[in-house]
Amino acid sequence: MWTCPTCAQEFLRTNQTHSCLDKTEEDFLRGKSEVTVGLYRHFLEQYRTIGEFRVHPAKTMISLAKNTRFCSVHQLGRNFIDVCLPLNKVYDNTLCFHKIGHVGDQDINHYVRIYDKEDLNEEVLHYMKMAYDADALKGKSRS
Known part of the structure; x- marks a missing residue:
């Protein structure tokens, strides 16, 4: 693991490209409804039943990372949260995803x-675990 000397974020690769920000998790939650903050905290609690991770606030989202970033909270709405799970293939035979989109050649x-x-x-937790487990595989392949 490499730690950026400027922002103290940890990364799998030395000098990994990123944005050094002084934005915190609390900055994202400030002014949000109790419902939204409660959903966000519940989401993190549920992910912690799958495994350990770090929270990485970024410019426009909050990412979760183990070896690499495996999940992100893209939007904290008035009464909802939008979460992105990068997976290795399309899983469109389910009602739990409201949007699916390709990013590059991999995810x-x-x-x-x-x-x-x-x-x-259970179905959403299954896909959350898939994203988490895929991250663990990425870390092993780069070790």
Whole structure:
């Protein structure tokens, strides 16, 4: 692991490209409704049942990382959160994703909109684990 001397973020590769920001998780949550903050915190709690990770606030999103960034919270709405799970193929035979889009040649972003704690059901948790496990494989292949 490499730690940026400017912003103290940890990365898998030395001198990995990133934006050094002084934005915090609390900056993203400031002014958001109790519902939204509660959904965000519940989402993190559920992901912690899958495995350990670090929270990386960025310019426009909050990413979760183990070896690399495996998930991001793209939007903190008035009464929902939008989460992006990069997966290695299209999973469109489900109702849990409201949007699916290709990013480059490798990952396919799958977006989940969470309005209620119950939206984090077994199926969504399954895809969350897939994104987390794919990150673990990336870390092994680069070690």
